[in-house]
Amino acid sequence: MRIYVYGKPQDIVSGFDDYLDPARTAIVSIDMHRGHLDPSPDCPCPAPRARDIVVPIDAFHDRARALGVPIIHVRSVLRRSGVDDIKGISAAWRRTFPLYVGAIPNSDAHAIEGSPWTEFVTRVAPEDMLVETKKRLSAFYPTDLDFLLRNMRVETIVLDGGFTDCCVLNTAFDASNHNYRVIVARDLVRGTDDPLEAAALAMVSLHIGVVVDSADLLAEWETRKASQERAAVR
């Protein structure tokens, strides 16, 4: 299995087998919704780089579903009144991100419950699961993701989706702290820009978990599944 350690590929022949059992794994796909991805100028929190990964994520999810790996789609949803954010204690990014990118015209509409901005751009299959109370950066807080993963007896999570250097990285930290094994599919995440994407993946690879190409991961899963099935037949 090829993994990326601080950006450099390494072939790992042993020591990470437990990361690769599809039966104990779930995919957590983060914030692939119109609020980040819509091409409209009204997009309330644009993450245009992530538009490139919509099709590859859908393809990855399809192959994962075929292997029986469950998909959990996480999205930020904020109450209409604003009490969770702009009318309560405002999320920090609303104050800090504009210092870098300038004013974000429609940002007050970000993630508002029932608005089109919360619609997923990636495909959600009937058997997929949703986690919909993300209100800040981590997919774990304040949501039922940890509860759900425990109930599913999942031990490894694979992250894809939006803002490598923000929500994806934060979710990777949280998952690792909660003792999940963490895999980040490097070709299926996008961040602020190339350098911060690379840095976030480097941080994951040093401190948190394993960075892979999704195709390599699928190949591993498929090999293992086939071998399990052969063993079961005997």
Add this chain to the structure above:
Amino acid sequence: MRIYVYGKPQDIVSGFDDYLDPARTAIVSIDMHRGHLDPSPDCPCPAPRARDIVVPIDAFHDRARALGVPIIHVRSVLRRSGVDDIKGISAAWRRTFPLYVGAIPNSDAHAIEGSPWTEFVTRVAPEDMLVETKKRLSAFYPTDLDFLLRNMRVETIVLDGGFTDCCVLNTAFDASNHNYRVIVARDLVRGTDDPLEAAALAMVSLHIGVVVDSADLLAEWETRKASQERAAVR
């Protein structure tokens, strides 16, 4: 007030006043203990870059104490039996970090309760507070830090200490998710290397909070405190 946005200084004249009230602020100093900082070859989880900030952190804390800003020292402590980590579900860094730096000879001794490796290298004053059940990367999990900050009615935390791109960044994410205002003192944190330090500070500055020089922050606090005292005298 000068802050650093993606590495570039900006003079902020308004909009961040609430970050600068010393009466609602605490300093959270992360893992400045011998397990990271000891010069011995047995140091179980060496972070030698952070040795440079021991003296500056002590000086910063002294001036903060004089202003009445409380200091909370956080350290990782693991039960002697290993049940929290190497004999339970092992922390991810034990498996991933050696892929980059090679084997870490004495890493099993890291953070073991009662060992000299948990001793603070920075000065702990009698009025300071300790948070001692950190067992993974974040200062918040599984610890009583959030509980403590709530009880103190703290709203802003200033981070200093070890691994800018790991425990400091993770703690910044957690604090922000829990709606604390986050300040990172860029001269008082150290990470894996220059690029990952810069990247972690950039991530903080874009998504999480405010990156400052500690001297500028102290100057702001001192100005505000003096002005509050003049107002009180009248």
Add this chain to the structure above:
Amino acid sequence: MRIYVYGKPQDIVSGFDDYLDPARTAIVSIDMHRGHLDPSPDCPCPAPRARDIVVPIDAFHDRARALGVPIIHVRSVLRRSGVDDIKGISAAWRRTFPLYVGAIPNSDAHAIEGSPWTEFVTRVAPEDMLVETKKRLSAFYPTDLDFLLRNMRVETIVLDGGFTDCCVLNTAFDASNHNYRVIVARDLVRGTDDPLEAAALAMVSLHIGVVVDSADLLAEWETRKASQERAAVR
């Protein structure tokens, strides 16, 4: 103010003023949905005693809204696939409660997302808030209730609703641990039977918070609000 301590009324003249400020208070109404209250024999988790409090709770909420006290309706919602409960790690009550009441015919339908059993029987006003990821007994886990209350800067919560000796008591414990002041409206909660209702209220009154009649609480709030308004006019 009259409160009930281990079932006996006491007139409290001082020491609990901070419990009575409507401006820092929210009402948390627990599981007043058809899954507990529907008269049909298919009701998946019947709590028929609580039908008596639907009208009084609606009246209480109306007067609270008029005073500007926000209402948060909490309900259990489980994913359709059963992964959160009967197909995952089953909730304990599913195994223990039938030992006392016998088999519960339609219990697998309890709280299933999108089913009529999750519909509120009490009135939900447009300005009310919903917390909908309760999956076990506490309104706090795994939900965003704590996050929401923090954002609203609420310090006191008033509980009404279902299963005095179960979800209400558990929520009271959690709220108190998280340093919210807790009030339980004794006339607006119902439990398994009279003795367990009385015992749960006694436990609240000794260890957790304040037990009151809702009419007394409303009278206190109205007095205080009027006095605040007079003060504001001057």
Add this chain to the structure above:
Amino acid sequence: MRIYVYGKPQDIVSGFDDYLDPARTAIVSIDMHRGHLDPSPDCPCPAPRARDIVVPIDAFHDRARALGVPIIHVRSVLRRSGVDDIKGISAAWRRTFPLYVGAIPNSDAHAIEGSPWTEFVTRVAPEDMLVETKKRLSAFYPTDLDFLLRNMRVETIVLDGGFTDCCVLNTAFDASNHNYRVIVARDLVRGTDDPLEAAALAMVSLHIGVVVDSADLLAEWETRKASQERAAVR
């Protein structure tokens, strides 16, 4: 196996086998320290009824250790400055319990770090574990108990110790919400008085888990262990 459902013994022949595997079980012993149990008039939070269970708890723990069941002793510890409680946001019981029992003379000394009041009265063996940041009622908040149990891959916890109708009941609720199977040893817990003890055990038995006599539980464990050992020999 005989269990108690709302106070009445029932012989359970099937359906609860998973509760009885000693290999996935830990004992959580709550607040058996001098702050509750000391006979001195200075005892800061007297729970004299629990003195009767010190010897039986020690005996139970001895037999459990012989079976390899780990013991976790939990105690409340508060920082000396009072910042966690009387100088921060005061624990509710400090205000409510005196309404029933009258003033508690030395209650400010309760659980203060480093004081004799935090010393365990029950025996702590070298291989036992401690959880020492309990600051309110639950053994889970804000502590590392959940983290520890996960690392140990424990699925069932057995509760003994102090205040059946308060910390024990609250811990049972929390454990159940977090999907641990909960057993309460009815002869090894004590509460405010007989009626509230009985009511708390009834609530556990209906909503949360299983109430047993400790002798019956030990007998089950010993039978199972012997059978496992016979199986291993073959």
